[in-house]
Amino acid sequence: MFGRSTWAILALAVLAAALGGWLQHRSRLAHAPDGVPAIAIGAPAPDVILSDTVGGMHRLSDYRGHRVLVNFWASWCGPCLDEMPALDRAATEHPQAIVLGIAMDEPGRVRTFLRAHPVAYPVWLGSLAPPSTSLRLGNTSEVLPYSVLLDRQGRVLASRRGPLDADTLKRWLDPAGPG
Numbered sequence: 001m002f003g004r005s006t007w008a009i010l011a012l013a014v015l016a017a018a019l020g021g022w023l024q025h026r027s028r029l030a031h032a033p034d035g036v037p038a039i040a041i042g043a044p045a046p047d048v049i050l051s052d053t054v055g056g057m058h059r060l061s062d063y064r065g066h067r068v069l070v071n072f073w074a075s076w077c078g079p080c081l082d083e084m085p086a087l088d089r090a091a092t093e094h095p096q097a098i099v100l101g102i103a104m105d106e107p108g109r110v111r112t113f114l115r116a117h118p119v120a121y122p123v124w125l126g127s128l129a130p131p132s133t134s135l136r137l138g139n140t141s142e143v144l145p146y147s148v149l150l151d152r153q154g155r156v157l158a159s160r161r162g163p164l165d166a167d168t169l170k171r172w173l174d175p176a177g178p179g
Contacts, residue, residue: 039138045070045154046136050102050124053111058124061154067097068150069172071164072126072134074105075113080145083163084119090166091121094173102126104134104144 002010039045047061060070071087073080084101091099099121103110107125114123126133132142138159139146149158149172158172 039136039148039156039159041156041158043156045148045150045156047154048127048133048136050126050133052122052124053107053114058122060150063098063100063150064154065152067152067157067173067175068154069097069099069169070102070137070148070150071099072102072104072137072139072144072146074103074144075109076105077144079163081117083145084117086164086166086169087121088119090169090173091119094170096175097173098122099173100124102133104128104132 045060047059049057049059051057060068069087069090071083073084075081087099087101101119101121101123102125103123104126110123110125132139134142134144134146137146137148138156139161141161143161145161145163147160147164148156151157160168164172
């Protein structure tokens with residue numbers, strides 16, 4: 001049967017799992033820090049101004065008139081890198097929508113990564129300074145990957161922490177999709 005040390009290890013494992021579940025639940029209830037407006041479904045997204053990987057400046061409002069999927073990622077984020085091929089396919093398969101990557105990473109690392117793994121959609125460099133670009137667009141826990149779907153008027157239709165699966169991408173980018 002089980003010895004005393006086996007029971008202790010089992011108890012610690014159950015406790016760790018329970019704590020992990022509680023922390024995950026708590027993170028879903030996260031709120032924007034003081035001074036950072038919370039972004040709600042239906043609210044207009046802030047008009048962030050960011051540079052691309054070669055120094056050109058862009059405004060999020062430049063994409064008004066299009067459905068826009070904003071995906072926050074980093075070169076060190078395994079789940080982010082796993083979802084990039086699906087985002088790349090979705091950008092090609094849904095040309096009526098815009099897929100926009102915002103890298104929450106050091107510019108040199110982003111450029112190096114994209115040279116080795118190019119994507120068909122634009123990538124901008126997010127601001128890491130508080131409040132970060134992802135926080136300004138509703139990522140209160142600042143977990144990556146994080147995605148926000150905007151309608152043609154720049155209002156938030158949906159957001160999601162974690163990788164997007166193929167079904168969600170199709171639903172979000174389809175012209176008859178939400179919003």
